[in-house]
Amino acid sequence: MPSDIVIPVSNPAEAAAGQTGLWRVFKPVIDKGKCVRCWVCALYCMEDVIDEGPDGYPVVDYEFCKGCGICANECPTKAIDMVPEVRE
């Protein structure tokens, strides 16, 4: 290949499109009293931001969660509430 041809290469990084948590209008809040740790929320999480916390329950990474609410809609025990986001 001629040496003057430059192929632009992007490198993998979190926040490729910024702190997408700022897009959120509603925030998923998990009620551990109702959660049966079935992990359906994490299975369907489009942003892959629901992981297992130290206590074995799901935790949401709010830095990137876009607040779509699929987790709350799919949760079989209705353990996730979508609450309006309040920012200072």
Added chain:
Amino acid sequence: MAKTVMDLRRGPKYVLPGSAACPGCGAQIALKWVLKILEGRAIFVIPACCTSVIQGPYPKSAFKFPVYNMAFAAAASTASGMARALRAMGEEDIHVVAWAGDGGTYDIGLQALSGAAERNEDMIYICYDNEAYMNTGIQRSGATPPKAWTKTTPTGKAEMKKNMALIVAAHGVPYVATASIGYPADFLKKLKKAKQMRGFRYIQIFAPCPTGWNFPVDKTVEIAKLAVDTYVWPLFEVEHGKLKITVKPRRRPLKDYVSLQKRFRHLTDADIEELERTFLSRWEALERLEAQGTIFL
């Protein structure tokens, strides 16, 4: 190795948090699952489509796997060359995946796709079907269902949706399947099967788009399930020419599906009935093909 559906939530992240996908994007759920099933051992060829936007602007990428961005029409031809080169170099266990939208598959990429299928190139071609050209602002494609609103079908599409999976199957390729993010177990089974095979494998994944179909962003998975349950998106596979319907749900009224999406809001009850008959006759045609045994050689 992803053994059960719940493994699709675990393991390394290949689609990194902070992508440019819209909230509620069905395509990104499909992409996340496919990467976990392939364990990142794949090179992706991605033509112009939403996914090339989802990855994020240069110089960052939300995708932690090799991606080659290609012109709109050329996913399958690029992947053909890549697969040949890898195999010539003795690299046998890296999958080459062409990942294209419905526009890039049913329409503009069809010629390259047909050529690659005919040559039985060693790739997995995945079409994520959001039923329109979404990246450029919701124009109709050959995958848009009849009567659906798009910006270029303001009173509803007059034509049918192409039987794309059967068109590919008619090439006589080893494996063709439809899948849905609403049926993860069926999805996993098909991707695992494709992963173990060689030659041209085609998977067409139903990927609801809240932005283009105009439904609440939390309904993506619910709508994907409903599409299967109302016979809008039959789940089947064609393995070595034999068709099998892999999920046979108890049929629900089409109204349950269309009433959630504003792209169908102009439909009268009579329209919905007509559409329901259309989908039902397509389903019955599939049943007849299933009963026939080997349909494509």
